[in-house]
Amino acid sequence: MKDEISGLGISQAALGAWLEDHVGGFADLRAVEKFGAGQSNPTYRLEAGSGTYVLRSKPPGKLLKSAHLVERDFRVMAALAGTDVPVPEVFALAADEASPTGRAFFVMEHLEGRIFWDPVLPELEVGGRRAYYDEMARVLAALHSVDVEAAGLGDYGKPGNYFARQTERWAGQYRASVEVPSAEFERIAAWLAERMPEDDGQVALVHGDYRLDNMMFAPHGARVIGLLDWELSTLGHPLADLAYQCFQWRLPHGGHMRGLAGKDRAALGLPTEEEYVAAYVAARGAEGVGDWTFYLVFSGFRLAAILQGVAARAKAGNASDPKGAMYGQLVPLLEGMIVGMLD
Template sequence: MPETAKVDIAEANKGAGKVRVAFDEAALAGWMAANVEGFAGPLTVDQFNGGQSNPTYRLSTPGQRYVLRRKPPGQLVKGAHDVLREARVQQGLAGSAVPVARIFAVCEDEGVIGSPFYVMDMVEGRIIWDAAFTEVPKAERAAYFDEMNRVIAALHSVDHVAAGLGDYGKPGNYFARQIGRWSRQYLEDELAGRLPDMDALVEWLPTAIPEGDETTIVHGDFRCDNMIFHPTEPRVLAVLDWELSTLGHPLADFAYHAMMYRMPADIVAGLGGADPVPLGLPTEAEYIAAYCARTGRDGIPNWDFYLAFNFFRLAAIFHGIKGRVERGTATNAQARERAQALPRIVALAREAMEKCR
């Protein structure tokens, strides 16, 4: 999954350390003095342990802390590591009901530190890594879920054209394009092998796309651990990790988020099918109803199609990771674990497909 600049107060110091991807810090300080409102050095730079996809740094001054996200230096695959795109969507959402970090400045000039970058506010708060919110008192957990629900509903209610994001992706036919893309990736990676259930999904999904089309801004990876919460309140201060954001279908985005109810906790933050009520959490049906109330929907027909699509998409991603493991080109330490989890993700996709049928 995409790396982010996720930081909480407790982790801020131990999560950042020696700069591994170095650059001219004096040049950055000079650029910030000219382009970042209120900047005053001296500047200290540390690199976060995460952010392997896009190197991410903590910038500290006597009066302010910032986060810098940059493209990796060197030759890159076209369209990859587009940090300026991340900055653009957060700038477009500034002032909306969707909490995002303030973007102070964007630099497209590779001559400053060797690649394009942007500087944003370092939001102080906490990350909830466990979808059951076990570190939160039971009586407060439902409020945290309601806040996540509010934020994703607010995102899908933003007028993307008015926000200057009318060309942020291709409008319309989202499911057909996505199913085609991930089916091709799955079918072309012969070394990773074929799975009968994936073959069945490749055949069935294009025939089951619900009628009606919608286009909104979608986050693409909306999970509890991609948000910074207030240190003590059930309030999201900033949504992070906009690497997969685009224009797409809101129900695809919401269903990806709601997969937490069925997602095994050891794969991606999820409840693994556990009964949410004893945990102090809303049921899946209650969570869907809250989203529908906020977005003016009268329920979500074909709900299991949206789940099947998202589990299929995730399975295709994990299938690609398995292929890289088999070829010996996987660099992430979790790659083998992801590859081993593939059968369980495919089984969840098949289960949703059968319910939809």
């Protein structure tokens, strides 16, 4: 196709025509630029006479079942409009069967703010860093306090034990991404099955990928203006989000990982893991975190499956970022770390 936009399979003229038909007030598409960061779904900045927008699409090629569901991304952000959870405004969704590109995408508001990629927050003065962690804990507590029925999300997830279902799901995703599953991964999966907690009845909207670089802060000050990347969201157990974020901070700080392992948090002006968890628990009015080791192991197991999927897409040539291949090299290191946590 003449003048086809790289990765979208549609010309700028054709995309502009669709946008003018489906996004209220949209006019005069002038430029389309792909954001370089991100591994899951290709995302583009749209410059138009009517303003700046963001388009987020499924990637090209064969996709794993239940992966890259930008439709969920769109639905949940639309449902959260007007709640205490900051999200960009969403304008239009093109479902797979109606999309001019042949795969689903949606268009949303472009936010002006800051994204931080390093949990040390080196861009900030030491004395100002803790406020950003307090804000992350506050937003997470607000998310888990959303009345899902009132938000129209009562059917957004399946009933029953969230961790049992998720363990089965991510084990399947991992196994579909490799020729032979590693012995370490299978050992972790067996440990989770044996340690599986009873369903305690807690159900909340969970983000699924709650981390520092999936939120945008205001240009000045420690205020989140947009929590992004919702395609892994569902109804589930709130401690899954909390443990997932804390597990990432247990990773090394260096190479291709941006964790906090080995860092002197006090000297850096950051809360300890215990302090961060306590801030979340207090903000949400929760009772505690129960079997914290289980939740952390589960989070690492899930992260390993996600990274293996990214590596598989890169090998197949349909990852949003071709650098995704390097994540396959991190999976064995991650699995070894998790095995060391088992008791």
